[in-house]
Amino acid sequence: MWKPPQRIKYTPLEHPWPSREEAARSRLFQRFQHGPLSLEQRSWIPAMVPWRATDEGFVSENVLDWYRRFAEGQPGAIVIEATGIRDVPSGPLLRIGHDRYLDGLKTLTQTVHDASQGKTKVFIQLIDFLSIRRRPEPDKFFQRFLTIDDALRERYCQLKNIDDISDTDLRQALSELNEEALAQVLDSRQQESLYQGFRERVFDPAPHLQELPEVLPGLFADAAARAKAAGFDGIELHYAHAYTMASFLSASNVREDAYGGSRENRVRLPLEVFQAVRDTVGSDYPVGCRFLSEEIIEGGSTLEDARFFATEFARAGMDFISLSRGGKFDDAKRPKVGQAAYPYTGESGYECMPSFQSDEQGPFGRNIAPTASIRDSIRAAGFNTPVIVAGGIHSYQQAEKILQQDQADVIGIARQAIADPDWFRKVKSGCGTDVRLCEYSNYCERLDQNHQEVTCNLWDKSGRDEEGVTLSQDGRRRLIAPAWKRS
Secondary structure: OOOOOOOEEEEOOOOOOOOOOHHHHHHOOOOEEOEEEOOOOOEEEEEOOOOOOOOOOOOOHHHHHHHHHHHHOOEEEEEEEEEEOOOOOOOOOOOOOHHHHHHHHHHHHHHHHHHHHOEEEEEEEEEEOOEEEOOOHHHHHHHOOOOHHHHHHHHHHHHOOOOOOOHHHHHHHHOOOOOHHHHHOHHOOOOOOHHHOOOOOOOOHHHHHHEEEEEEEHHHHHHHHHHHOOOOOOEEOOOOOOHHHHHHHOOOOOOOOOOOOOOHHHHHHHHHHHHHHHHHOOOOOEEEEEEEEEEEEEEEOOOOHHHHHHHHHHHOHHHHHHEEEEOOOOOOOOOOOOOOOOOOOOHHHHHHHHHHHHOOOOOOOOOOHHHHHHHHHHOOOOOOOOOEEEEOOHHHHHHHHHOOOOHHHHHHHHHHHOOOOOOOHHHHHOOHHHHOOOOOOOOOHHHHHHOOOOOOOOOOOOOOOOOOOOOOOOOOEEOOOOOOOOO
């Protein structure tokens, strides 16, 4: 992963913890109500993919164990990992694109409700994503995947000062060029396909991509109907990071129809998807979205874009807005041959998941100021839509200060929740000194990048031999954090 050149090393913030009485008086542990959105406390575990579903996208026992463990900590809400709305193969990621997934999802919602004693709401994050291929072997790319056109042939002939060359000879010749020469012959998309792997764009001319505005509202609405039937307490539409809906919002969206170019056009499909979902589940069922405060890529969407989008989402009647940052393919590190690009390896990825090696700003709360700015825009437009902040929040004082200063309405705690799922119960009960603090080594992120079951190095080697402990596929790590034994 990209790291700031300063490489300043940070340790977790050593803030004092509240007593039980202080926690009871805090804003963090007060009930929160806005329209149909009702939480026992203002805490929220954002969606994180743990790589525990079956290869067919079904809920597994390991999925149930993972979310049960979070629910035992009794946060205000848990958002279930990004769950695919299409009924297509996508590996060990949850899906909701067919009714056959309903039984497993019903078990999942019931598991969270039971394990939290009814104190935690469970939402599901609905996602669509486009095709991305692994980085190919160069010979295979030139012989099988590269499309030869007149522009490519002309650039090669100019480079070599020749009049013409056959397709067969050109493919062979290209495979023998070094990277510097290829940069003079291949256009930017061809170079990307060679070094990163081919990736679809929402503005590509392929019919199935041009038809996305006609197809996606119905797919999201159908998935939302299944989510409600499965007992989820609400829906989060995934409009963030490197995926389809975020790509429509992005300033890089150059579609020439009514869904690209201007901000007004780029927000059109996200609003139409929301409306289709709202029409399906009704006005008394919470629906919101997660999107980016900034893309952190060259030519990407900025904070000003986000302020505009958030206000439009609030105007449309979304019940909450959850904010993340970065996490784009555009600046991803070049993968090894045979691997796919990972959208959290460049600078935009760092802003999404900053580590203990950082710059002068540090890794903690980098999304707070942008979130506060977006919330101010929503309020200035006359809307009270709740805003959820996340990113490097691990201490009670951080969370409470954000709420007291009206920088956000709900606190998202992700990596810290992996490090210690009991953070919420421990802090609320005055046992904050028992909290296992996240060190922001991004050990969990590296497992995610390699499509391995996500765990935390602070606990995954402890008690592996205890009875009933489930181990990872390689047999080296426990999959669930140990139970809290009060000191």
